[in-house]
Each structure stands twice: as C-alpha cells, then as structure tokens.
Amino acid sequence: MKLEKVITNTQDFYNFQKEVQEGKLAKSILLISQDEQYSYQFALSLAALLFNNGQIVENEHYIKVKSLSHPDLKIYPQKERLMVADSDSIVEEGSIKPIFADKKIIIIKNIDNAMEQAQNKLLKTLEEPNKNMYFIVTTTSLNQVLPTIRSRCNKIELAKLPTAVINEFCQGNALASVLCDGYAGRAFYLAQMEDLKSMFDSVLACVTQLKNSKNLLSFSKRLSAFKDNFNLIMEMLSLIMEDLLFIKVGKTNKIRFKESASTLQMVEGEYTIAAISEIRKLIDKAVKEMTFNCNFLVVIENLLLNILEVKYICR
Numbered sequence: 001m002k003l004e005k006v007i008t009n010t011q012d013f014y015n016f017q018k019e020v021q022e023g024k025l026a027k028s029i030l031l032i033s034q035d036e037q038y039s040y041q042f043a044l045s046l047a048a049l050l051f052n053n054g055q056i057v058e059n060e061h062y063i064k065v066k067s068l069s070h071p072d073l074k075i076y077p078q079k080e081r082l083m084v085a086d087s088d089s090i091v092e093e094g095s096i097k098p099i100f101a102d103k104k105i106i107i108i109k110n111i112d113n114a115m116e117q118a119q120n121k122l123l124k125t126l127e128e129p130n131k132n133m134y135f136i137v138t139t140t141s142l143n144q145v146l147p148t149i150r151s152r153c154n155k156i157e158l159a160k161l162p163t164a165v166i167n168e169f170c171q172g173n174a175l176a177s178v179l180c181d182g183y184a185g186r187a188f189y190l191a192q193m194e195d196l197k198s199m200f201d202s203v204l205a206c207v208t209q210l211k212n213s214k215n216l217l218s219f220s221k222r223l224s225a226f227k228d229n230f231n232l233i234m235e236m237l238s239l240i241m242e243d244l245l246f247i248k249v250g251k252t253n254k255i256r257f258k259e260s261a262s263t264l265q266m267v268e269g270e271y272t273i274a275a276i277s278e279i280r281k282l283i284d285k286a287v288k289e290m291t292f293n294c295n296f297l298v299v300i301e302n303l304l305l306n307i308l309e310v311k312y313i314c315r
Helices: 003-008 011-021 036-051 060-066 084-093 116-120 123-127 163-170 174-179 184-191 196-208 213-224 227-248 258-270 273-291 296-313
Strands: 028-032 073-076 104-108 133-139 154-157
Touching (some): 003 163, 011 036, 036 104, 036 133, 084 104, 163 184, 174 227, 196 258, 213 296, 227 296, 273 296
Parallel strands (some): 028 133, 073 104
C-alpha cells in the first residue's frame, strides 16, 4: 500500500477536500504530526488537491506535484533548517503571481527547526497572504513553533492511523507495526530496515541474558553495530521493560512484543517493579546524554552497568 493512498483515505484528507471544494480552506495551514515523512507527504497530497480544486485527479498538475517540478509549488527549507535567506525568498515568492495554475502553494517543512528570526520574517506573509496564495507548514513539535506563527495558521493535528491500516502498510512486519506507533511514514521507514529484527534481538538479549558485568562489553559492542539508531534502540528497550511490567502485574494482554512474551516470562523474576521503574528513568537519562553528543559506547556501557546495579539493589 502506497503512503499516498493511505493519506487520501483518511478522515483528515476528506475534511480538507470538503473545505477546498467549498472554498473554505484557510490560506495558512499548520500540519502537526510527530511523523515527519507523513506530514510532508500529506502536504504534497493537499497541494495536488488544491491545484485540482478539490478533486483527486492524476492530471498534469498531479504529476508535476509528485515529481516536485510544479512551477507554482515551492518547498522550503532548501537545506536542513529554515534560515533567514529562506524566509526572504518565501516573502518574495509570495508577491509573484502563479504562472501555470490559478494558485500558488508554498510548503514549509519542519518549521519547529527554523531559526527564530526566520520565523519572525514570515509573520506578515502568513497573516495576509496574497490572492490565490496558500501556505502549508509542517511541524513535529508545536511547542517549538513561535506563538505568533501558531496564531496565524489554521492548526490541524494529523491523526494516527488505525492498527489494521498500519499492519497492512507494514506487510506483516510485526516489529515495524509495534514500533511505528500509528505513524505511516515511520512504519514505511521501519519496514524497510533490513537489520530491524537483528537490532531488536540484540536489545532483548541485553534484558534477558546480561547477568553480570563480566560480559557487559560484549553486549555493548553488539549494540554498537546499530549506533546510528540510538533512539530506536532506547525505544525498544523501554517498550521491552514495559512488557516486563505487564507480565509482572498480570496484564499479558497488553504486551506489545507478543513473540517475545515467553522469553520475558522466563526472566521476569529478575526484575522487581521498582527496578523496572528505575530502569525506565535510566533510559530517559541515556537519551538526554546522547543529545549532548556523548560517545555511544560510553553511554550504552554506563546504561547496562546501571541496569545491573538497579536489578541488584531492588531485589
């Protein structure tokens, strides 16, 4: 199933289609989703819908939008984050009439990553767009968007997708279905990872097989093979600990990683509820440490050592 097909079948997209057809769509829209890829693809689908006046038609406008070659569609930032130069260009583009369609659309990705000065430069343009001018802005964190930007846009929080849709999208990849948390873009990314299962098995082994500090180094080196996905490793570890907690309190129906349930049940006696609670705090601490560019191996080794200590103290 293509991501575009998923998007055009959502209630969110249907609502936008109705607003476009009725001529009620806001000129400045802020799409909110933790799924960066999904919100960007949603913005492109919405642009195609706008160019076709609310109709889903695979015509020349549609083809040019999907190939990112439509002359009246501009996408920013040009690099990783929106800079002042980008905002200057957006303001200038806002004064130029469309040349191929009857409207012009500017997509601004991840405005939460933009420099504050760059956001401020857009205020007047977003508040008073020129005729037939539309802005579709995306963010993964509404709190990081200036209040003055938020107040000038029609804010739409894109809904997570139903489990059935996610499962179909992941094509039977149970790990991707669990880890994507209802986000189609993330599901697509995870389902394409060839080493996802190997990564999970390595994380699970740290929970079920690490018994003392003598073999700690071998486990940390095993995880270092996936150092480019540190946050995903931490997410796996956190969810495994949560599954352990469900086992301990008798809520096995809530276990996410069903295939690993029997393995976790064999070691649940090694972890008290207090230990699980402290370990989840240690995981959060490790994530914060990595945001300050700490060494991967050092952070992982410290985390595993601390987990062993907590297990011993909370026996």
